[in-house]
Amino acid sequence: xxxxxxxxxxxxxxxxxxxxxxxxxxxxxxxxxxxxxxxxxxxxxxxxxxxxxxxxxxxxxxxxxxxxxxxxxxxxxxxxxxxxxxxxxxxxxxxxxxxxxxxxxxxxxxxxxxxxxxxxxxxxxxxxxxxxxxxxxxxxxxxxxxxxxxxxxxxxxxxxxxxxxxxxxxxxxxxxxxxxxxxxxxxxxxxxxxxxxxxxxxxxxxxxxxxxxxxxxxxxxxxxxxxxxxxxxxxxxxxxxxxxxxxxxxxxxxxxxxxxxxxxxxxxxxxxxxxxxxxxxxxxxxxxxxxxxxxxxxxxxxxxxxxxxxxxxxxxxxxxxxxxxxxxxxxxxxxxxxxxxxxxxxxxxxxxxxxxxxxxxxxxxxxxxxxxxxxxxxxxxxxxxxxxxxxxxxxxxxxxxxxxxxxxxxxxxxxx
Amino acid sequence: xxxxxxxxxxxxxxxxxxxxxxxxxxxxxxxxxxxxxxxxxxxxxxxxxxxxxxxxxxxxxxxxxxxxxxxxxxxxxxxxxxxxxxxxxxxxxxxxxxxxxxxxxxxxxxxxxxxxxxxxxxxxxxxxxxxxxxxxxxxxxxxxxxxxxxxxxxxxxxxxxxxxxxxxxxxxxxxxxxxxxxxxxxxxxxxxxxxxxxxxxxxxxxxxxxxxxxxxxxxxxxxxxxxxxxxxxxxxxxxxxxxxxxxxxxxxxxxxxxxxxxxxxxxxxxxxxxxxxxxxxxxxxxxxxxxxxxxxxxxxxxxxxxxxxxxxxxxxxxxxxxxxxxxxxxxxxxxxxxxxxxxxxxxxxxxxxxxxxxxxxxxxxxxxxxxxxxxxxxxxxxxxxxxxxxxxxxxxxxxxxxxxxxxxxxxxxxxxxxxxxxxxxxxxxxxxxxxxxxxxxxxxxxxxxxxxxxxxxxxxxxxxxxxxxxxxxxxxxxxxxxxxxxxxxxxxxxxxxxxxxxxxxxxxxxxxxxxxxxxxxxxxxxxxxxxxxxxxxxxxxxxxxxxxxxxxxxxxxxxxx
Numbered sequence: 018x019x020x021x022x023x024x025x026x027x028x029x030x031x032x033x034x035x036x037x038x039x040x041x042x043x044x045x046x047x048x049x050x051x052x053x054x055x056x057x058x059x060x061x062x063x064x065x066x067x068x069x070x071x072x073x074x075x076x077x078x079x080x081x082x083x084x085x086x087x088x089x090x091x092x093x094x095x096x097x098x099x100x101x102x103x104x105x106x107x108x109x110x111x112x113x114x115x116x117x118x119x120x121x122x123x124x125x126x127x128x129x130x131x132x133x134x135x136x137x138x139x140x141x142x143x144x145x146x147x148x149x150x151x152x153x154x155x156x157x158x159x160x161x162x163x164x165x166x167x168x169x170x171x172x173x174x175x176x177x178x179x180x181x182x183x184x185x186x187x188x189x190x191x192x193x194x195x196x197x198x199x200x201x202x203x204x205x206x207x208x209x210x211x212x213x214x215x216x217x218x219x220x221x222x223x224x225x226x227x228x229x230x231x232x233x234x235x236x237x238x239x240x241x242x243x244x245x246x247x248x249x250x251x252x253x254x255x256x257x258x259x260x261x262x263x264x265x266x267x268x269x270x271x272x273x274x275x276x277x278x279x280x281x282x283x284x285x286x287x288x289x290x291x292x293x294x295x296x297x298x299x300x301x302x303x304x305x306x307x308x309x310x311x312x313x314x315x316x317x318x319x320x321x322x323x324x325x326x327x328x329x330x331x332x333x334x335x336x337x338x339x340x341x342x343x344x345x346x347x348x349x350x351x352x353x354x355x356x357x358x359x360x361x362x363x364x365x366x367x368x369x370x371x372x373x374x375x376x377x378x379x380x381x382x383x384x385x386x387x388x389x390x391x392x393x394x395x396x397x398x399x400x401x402x403x404x405x406x407x408x409x410x411x412x413x414x415x416x417x418x419x420x421x422x423x424x425x426x427x428x429x430x431x432x433x
Numbered sequence: 434x435x436x437x438x439x440x441x442x443x444x445x446x447x448x449x450x451x452x453x454x455x456x457x458x459x460x461x462x463x464x465x466x467x468x469x470x471x472x473x474x475x476x477x478x479x480x481x482x483x484x485x486x487x488x489x490x491x492x493x494x495x496x497x498x499x500x501x502x503x504x505x506x507x508x509x510x511x512x513x514x515x516x517x518x519x520x521x522x523x524x525x526x527x528x529x530x531x532x533x534x535x536x537x538x539x540x541x542x543x544x545x546x547x548x549x550x551x552x553x554x555x556x557x558x559x560x561x562x563x564x565x566x567x568x569x570x571x572x573x574x575x576x577x578x579x580x581x582x583x584x585x586x587x588x589x590x591x592x593x594x595x596x597x598x599x600x601x602x603x604x605x606x607x608x609x610x611x612x613x614x615x616x617x618x619x620x621x622x623x624x625x626x627x628x629x630x631x632x633x634x635x636x637x638x639x640x641x642x643x644x645x646x647x648x649x650x651x652x653x654x655x656x657x658x659x660x661x662x663x664x665x666x667x668x669x670x671x672x673x674x675x676x677x678x679x680x681x682x683x684x685x686x687x688x689x690x691x692x693x694x695x696x697x698x699x700x701x702x703x704x705x706x707x708x709x710x711x712x713x714x715x716x717x718x719x720x721x722x723x724x725x726x727x728x729x730x731x732x733x734x735x736x737x738x739x740x741x742x743x744x745x746x747x748x749x750x751x752x753x754x755x756x757x758x759x760x761x762x763x764x765x766x767x768x769x770x771x772x773x774x775x776x777x778x779x780x781x782x783x784x785x786x787x788x789x790x791x792x793x794x795x796x797x798x799x800x801x802x803x804x805x806x807x808x809x810x811x812x813x814x815x816x817x818x819x820x821x822x823x824x825x826x827x828x829x830x831x832x833x834x835x836x837x838x839x840x841x842x843x844x845x846x847x848x849x850x851x852x853x854x855x856x857x858x859x860x861x862x863x864x865x866x867x868x869x870x871x872x873x874x875x876x877x878x879x880x881x882x883x884x885x886x887x888x889x890x891x892x893x894x895x896x897x898x899x900x901x902x903x904x905x906x907x908x909x910x911x912x913x914x915x916x917x918x919x920x921x922x923x924x925x926x927x928x929x930x931x932x933x934x935x936x937x938x939x940x941x942x943x944x945x946x947x948x949x950x951x952x953x954x955x956x957x958x959x960x961x962x963x964x965x966x967x968x969x970x971x972x973x974x975x976x977x978x979x980x981x982x983x984x985x986x987x988x989x990x991x992x993x994x
Contacts, residue, residue: 108951133932311972312930320973320982327990354971404969405937 032221032233033248041222044230045089045118045146048246052116053081057245058142062102062117063087064095071161075101077115089118089220092168094151097364099126099136099307106137116142116242120151121190121216122362125395126307128215129358132402135310142242145216147192147223147261149175150185154367175223176264184363184376187272190396192261193219193233215395218242223264224256231257272384279381286345292378293348295371298341302365302375303351308358315354316347348375352382357403358394359383389414436467438557439495441486443477443502445532452536454546458501461550467561469493478508483515490519497525497560501553503532522565524919524979529556551992559988566919566978571958573659574680575911578603580651580848583611585685585883585894587633592902594642597911601677602637603646603665605844609634611687612884613891615711617718620757620788629891646675650844654682654851655942656959658878658908659915680909681878683901684848684862688884691740691837699739699835700808704815706730707808707833710751713758722765730769730831733762734817737775740838742804746859748888751836752779756788758834759797771797772828774806774819800828808833839888852879861887872901880904920979921960922967926952928974935966935975 037044052058065076065086073091075098078084098119105111119127124145130136149171157164171178179186193216217239221231232248234240283289300317303309315321321343332338359379366376387394389412390403440462444450455473462471470493476482477500490498498521500512505528513523531549539545575598579586582604590600608614614630637643646665652674653664659680666674690711693699700707705725708716716722724730735755741747752775759771778799780789793799802819809816811829818827841860849856854874857863862881864871872880880901883894924935924944929952936944936953943959944966946952955966955975967975976982 133930133934135930135932310930310932312928312974313972315971315973318928318973401937402934405934 032231033243034225035230035232035248037225037228037230041225041227041230042088042090045220046084046087048232048248049087049116049118050081050084051246051248052242053079053084055246057114057242058116059113060115061087062105062115063089064091064098064118066091071157077105087118089146090120090148092152092165093154093157094120094123094362094364094367095154097126097305097307097362098123099130099360099362100305100364102127102141103130103136103307103310106141107135110137111140114140114142116144118144118146118220120148120362121145121192122148122188122360122395123307124215125190125360126362128395128398129308129360130310131398133308133310133358138398142218142238143216144218144220145193146220148185148188149191150178150181150188151363152180153182155372156180172222172227175260176267182363182366182376183275183374184361184366184380187268187275187380188361189265189268189272190360191268192221192223192265193235215398221257221261224260233257275377276381276384279377280385283378283381289349290345293344293373293375295373296344296348297371298344298347299370300347301368301370305364305368306351306355307362307364308355308360309351316343316350348378352379356383356386357390357392359387360395436561437469437494437496438467438499438560439489439493439497440468440471440499440501440553440557441477441489442471442473442531442553443482443500444473444475445502445536446476449502449532449536452539452542452545453531453549454542457546458550458553462553462557465554465557468557469495477502478511483511486512486515487519490516490521495521497527497563499527499529499553499556499560501529501531501549501556504530504534523568524566525560525563527556527560527563529553551994555988555992558991559984562981562984562987564978568916568919569957570914570916571660573909573913573915574661574678575599575909575913576601576677576679577681577683577905577909578651578661578663578665578677578679579683579685581611581685581687581883581885582606582609582637582645582647583685583687583883584613584630584633584891585687585885585898586611586683587630587637588895588898589683589685589882589902590637590643591633591640592899593905594640596642598642598909600643601646601663601665601679602643603649603651605648605650607648609637609645609647612711613894615718616714616754618757618761619891620753651848651851653942659913660917660958661878662959681880681905682852683880683882683898683905684852684854684885685881685883685898686842686844686848686885688839688888689842691744691840693739693835693837698805698807699736700810700815700833701835704808704810704833706815706831707835710754710758710834710836713834717758717761722762724831729765730762731766732770732828732830733759733772733832733834734815734828734830735759735771735773735834735836736806736808736817737773737836738777738838739835740840741776744838744840744859746838746888747777747779748836748839749779749781750839750888750890753782753785753788753890755834755836756792756797759792760788760795763795763797770830772817772830773797773799774802774817774828775799776802776804839884842885845885852876854879854881859887861885872897873904878909917958918960918962920962920977921957922955922962922964922975922977923957924953924955924975926950928972929953930972930974934969934971938965938969940965 035044049061053061060077060079062075062077064073066088067074073093073095075096102117124143127136127143131138152164152168167180171181217236219233219235221233225231232243234243283292303314328338361380361383363376366374369375392403442455442458459471459473462468474482474485498516509528512528513526516523516526529552531552535545535549539548577593578601579590580603582602586602590602594600610630646667648669649665649667651663652666654661656662661679661682663677663679664674665677690709693701695702722729735758737751737755755773759773762769762771780786800821802821805820807818814829814831815833816827816829817833854876855863862885864886865873865875871886872882874881882897882901931951933946933953936946941959941961943956944953947954964977964980967977
């Protein structure tokens with residue numbers, strides 16, 4: 018695995034407007050067909066509907082004719098795209114160019130996996146799309162037609178739709194980060210104006226009214242792809258950019274409110290335990306999570322097996338012991354392992370058979386811990402994981418000064 | 434885990450006996466399932482005590498040994514040696530501190546006894562999970578890597594190289610000699626003998642035990658005294674990296690010259706015929722003390738102390754070489770007018786005062802000025818304005834020679850980080866003790882010599898080089914063995930996903946990545962057992978050999994029960 022994927026960003030948000038006479042999906046599919054046909058890429062990775070079913074899956078395809086099955090924005094997120102992509106390059110670089118079309122959070126997960134050396138992006142063009150959210154998997158399974166229809170509506174109610182998943186409702190990473198300061202000047206919100214967007218090429222839908230799509234290159238790699246495709250398209254991004262910022266502001270505020278709400282709901286062991294009361298320890302959330310990359314999860318391993326005597330001892334101390342053991346330990350442990358890289362994709366919440374709001378809790382935890390390190394997961398390939406670098410002056414907020422000692426450094430200084 | 438644990442409580446004279454009810458301890462401990470025997474003894478660290486333990490281990494066929502006595506810092510080694518003698522792996526042993534941590538700090542005997550029992554029980558729980566560990570022994574490497582091929586590097590290399598000891602001399606320029614090699618006539622001799630620097634270069638080149646790398650730098654260093662892994666990178670058309678092993682490193686990277694800047698008061702780079710001392714040395718070497726128009730100068734001003742105020746230190750050598758320049762200029766023509774402008778004069782050696790007096794006798798003028806010296810163009814000549822005792826004055830000359838301060842050479846900061854050695858306020862390498870040890874660093878096996886440590890002249894640099902060599906010769910004896918840390922980390926292949934988080938955390942550079950297996954691997958010789966990697970691995974793939982999860986968990990669980 019290569020450890021660095023140095024690439025430079027393109028300065029301004031310029032791009033091309035592509036007419037979408039037959040609809041957005043058609044426009045995107047045709048674009049991909051073109052890149053395959055002109056040999057700009059050798060394969061495409063795209064979500065696709067399984068024929069004669071309602072199911073969605075990822076396809077890695079080289080046969081142009083099968084592209085018709087593709088749907089860059091399915092109503093649900095089944096397997097997280099970053100996870101699917103990492104399976105392709107787990108044992109080495111592809112050597113052939115692949116274009117992968119995904120939701121922004123899936124691209125971000127891929128970038129986090131890059132930092133964890135679980136994916137190789139050398140020959141992959143990451144293409145993200147403006148995302149209105151995804152529908153709860155449970156809803157789709159129960160009533161695919163109704164849910165798919167509700168999803169269609171989400172394209173006209175950007176940022177205000179309440180039928181998409183809760184984590185999607187508060188997601189501010191639904192589009193490309195703005196080149197300038199984030200709309201909100203509140204330092205307590207996570208930085209969205211990262212140095213560097215994660216994707217190579219972004220497809221903007223907002224402001225296009227379904228008649229146009231905007232193709233925005235975000236890296237020189239993406240620019241090259243766009244240039245080589247030789248599209249006859251105009252340059253005009255203004256409409257898209259301003260609308261995106263408007264929606265982002267709204268969502269950031271929602272996110273702030275959600276964080277406060279979940280912090281209150283999970284404060285203290287008793288509250289936290291209550292949230293996870295229904296948990297059956299199936300570890301689905303961990304399997305579905307794209308960032309959980311361990312060969313074998315620590316919490317599934319022998320390391321946590323204890324002797325029957327230990328169990329009896331504990332049961333004696335507390336009166337009773339519920340099995341499987343250590344539910345809270347699993348969740349808190351998983352949090353401590355991946356909260357800094359959590360991209361709030363919600364795959365965990367979709368996967369939970371007990372409908373525990375695990376995605377929302379982890380999002381809140383992720384936001385808060387990422388704030389401490391001023392770290393934005395998956396948005397800058399060159400930003401190192403906080404755990405892997407040492408700064409002498411950091412994390413002062415959590416240090417409690419001894420009596421008479423100086424107070425820790427001001428919060429304002431930390432978020433510079 | 435055969436359950437044949439022997440527990441021995443030391444009375445430690447009156448220290449433990451009087452403050453802890455040892456019989457009560459034994460009564461409690463004997464009742465434990467896996468404890469085969471629990472006894473007391475007056476003084477276990479005595480010869481009798483050690484003999485007793487040795488016999489007990491054999492007699493009772495103990496699988497593990499637990500001793501409850503003083504601090505491990507006192508006698509852990511002692512009892513480990515006993516184990517070895519008795520044929521028991523010394524890591525199947527635990528020393529419980531019931532002296533400093535119980536007897537000596539708890540006045541109430543009942544409480545102290547209760548705590549002692551708790552501690553010993555915890556220790557017994559732990560020791561049951563100990564695994565036998567092997568103490569490796571490796572040969573220390575007598576070879577030395579010298580960074581910097583100037584006079585200090587050359588002297589160090591020549592002092593060290595021998596049949597049993599190879600020296601790797603790494604020089605970043607394409608030739609040896611450094612700054613001293615650019616000087617033409619070294620004081621105090623001024624004649625036509627072969628430059629001492631040239632002589633040393635030749636000696637080094639002819640020495641079969643010195644391997645010279647020019648146009649090369651050291652790009653990676655890891656390890657410790659007796660066992661450094663060093664990567665030497667050679668630039669040029671075929672850039673290659675060579676990995677060598679050495680037992681010690683000597684940093685002799687020398688100095689650079691202070692650059693007053695493009696628009697300084699000294700006119701360097703703007704006014705013709707304003708030269709630095711180094712440029713003047715070059716001209717001296719070619720016997721061409723001429724102006725830019727090819728004519729010899731009729732008047733010269735030598736300005737000392739350039740940068741002394743800004744940097745805050747005196748560079749020691751400039752006054753002497755400026756006087757040398759003055760003498761040499763006078764040698765070219767008796768009529769040449771030479772003025773030396775200085776803010777302070779530094780004449781420390783035995784023969785310096787006489788040299789200075791001689792200069793004055795030759796008519797060389799020495800003027801002590803204030804800080805503000807201004808060099809301006811005046812037609813085809815140069816005017817040097819200065820203030821002296823509050824009065825403004827000036828001298829008009831054909832040529833100006835500046836004596837800039839010595840500054841740390843460019844790679845100093847990079848090397849300091851690579852070797853983990855500190856720099857002081859001036860940016861030069863920081864010696865461990867300015868008076869008593871000006872060549873050692875806090876890192877054992879890494880030495881500093883010459884101008885890399887600060888401004889000094891060649892005799893001093895030579896002495897330092899010899900001192901560093903002396904330290905190495907006495908400590909890095911060929912054939913000496915090193916016993917690296919035993920309680921190191923190990924990575925279980927099946928659990929490792931090759932994310933390399935541990936690699937980026939390891940302070941010692943002891944972890945490397947295996948791209949074929951896609952896992953990280955611990956170098957057990959360089960690893961110091963700090964455990965940072967263990968904490969960083971989310972999979973739990975890394976564990977410390979002697980601080981495993983079951984060991985710690987059991988110990989703490991029992992201690993808190």
